Amino acid sequence: MKVRKAIIPAAGLGTRFLPATKALAKEMLPIVDKPTIQFIVEEAKASGIEDILIITGKNKRSIEDHFDSVPELEQNLSEKHKTELLKVVQSTTDLGVNLYYSRQAHPNGLGDAVLQAKSFIADEPFIVMLGDDLMSDKVPLTKQLIDDYEKTHSSTIAVMRVPDKDVSKYGIIDPEQEQVPGLYNVKNFVEKPDVADAPSNLAIIGRYLLTPEIFDLLESQEPGAGNEIQLTDAIDRMNKTQRVFAHEFKGDRFDVGNKFGYVKTNIDYGLVHPEVKDELETYILDLAEKIQKKNKK
Template sequence: MAKVRKAVIPAAGLGTRFLPATKAMAKEMLPIVDKPTIQFIVEEALKSGIEDILIVTGKSKRPIEDHFDSNIELESNLKEKGKTGLLKLVEDTTNIGINLFFVRQSYPKGLGDAVLHAKAFVGNEPFVVMLGDDLMDSPVPLTKQLINGHEKTHASNIAVMEVPQEETSKYGIIDPESHVGDNMYSVKKFVEKPDPKEAPSNLAIIGRYLLTPEIFVLLEKQEPGAGGEIQLTDAIDKLNQTQRVFATEFKGQRYDVGDKFGYMKTSIQYGLTHPEVKDRLRDYIKELAGDLTAQDKKTEPKSKK
């Protein structure tokens, strides 16, 4: 069985939910306190044993490459001023311990098309797809959990998590067949963004996929689906008809940074663990909560006597 050593990070989206900030800036470079979201993804891959990563980019995404490249002028300036702590932070993003490659997706044709751009990079090996909108926190990285599942089944393995039934139209949803382990399911079918009334379950695909290379043959033939795009979920459903595809239910903490509110919540939650700001942020939240409570009391309707 081939070792899982490659990952693909699609990062070619336009980031329209964060306009105007993303007009000239990659949404993957939006910081969570002081670290770009894409760095969290790369670090998860590293902790999971991944050796090579292909980042699929698009227009205005050059800052992603620059972030993981050296900056001689900045490094020299920090060294001259004796700012060794900051210098190490900068150097660690260059010497991150994993091989990074880049390819551009010229036209936004969907997630399936972005993954198809990795065909030559992947070759005939199993690989992982990691989406930048989902940050995962658990003792065993989610990517590593999928790899562990693949080592047992020798098959594709998709990460899923329970979501409210009314939100199933936002996700790819699985129709589970049976449990094959503590947190793994065999799957009847995969459905892309079903109507909540028709969704076969509330187990949603959450941005981590371990796939066998046979997926590329299907993606090359895949017709546009929901939203007029090449949907990866549709190709996975077809793959499941010829070889088993399993789903692993994630039990850790998922941070959705794909929209403004989720991004703000994630920034606050990470800020509460950041050594430089956690104490002041906690005090500010308490102060803010008191102010909001006082404002609410002022606006409460007075009872009639």
């Protein structure tokens, strides 16, 4: 069956970015001049996804507004002959995918957020895309997972090697063997283990391809880490009855879920942005020189 649906959980409170996220959805924080969630939607479209359900929560209306049309703004840009800006604004509405929205009443973990999409997904395989991770590669990571599914017809989780000091921040896989280069059979999935207990440094990152059987498991899943319904725990249970693979991502991952990662991502993207890259590079070189002089004192 073709993979044509995706879920983007966007109901989190964004506490790591307070006070900015007191009234603004974390997913709307810009990378230079584009909200993070737009990068996720564009990856889905580039991977062949047709329908996307965004799971929202309170104070998340700005996400829906961003992807909606704004006739007054478009008319203003048209009258002032700001053609390029008009195209940019219209491109956020004419995405070529169907967007739907559902609200998670109470934040109760990623597993609970995914469970909200049960009726939307029905009996189809689907993608889960987390907004904290932006991925860059010649072939979009979501498309890589879909390509794996077309060969294995099994759930496949994206993983990436992380430094040992960061292992406890992630779900970690216990790899059994490589089915093909970069595609692992998995013994167990462990949610946020201590580094001493971690079976590997292959961390689950923000892309999942799941079969619909996951929903029955989520409905009976006991709370795990943080007293929340953890998707990783349900995936580990599913792995006991049907194969779940892990796809090792070799491209570039930008973690925008913490302050330093967010600032770093803005710099990295700014250095290739046509409007600011030259000035930003000059600024960084000048700043580096100032820092070196300061440290020599």
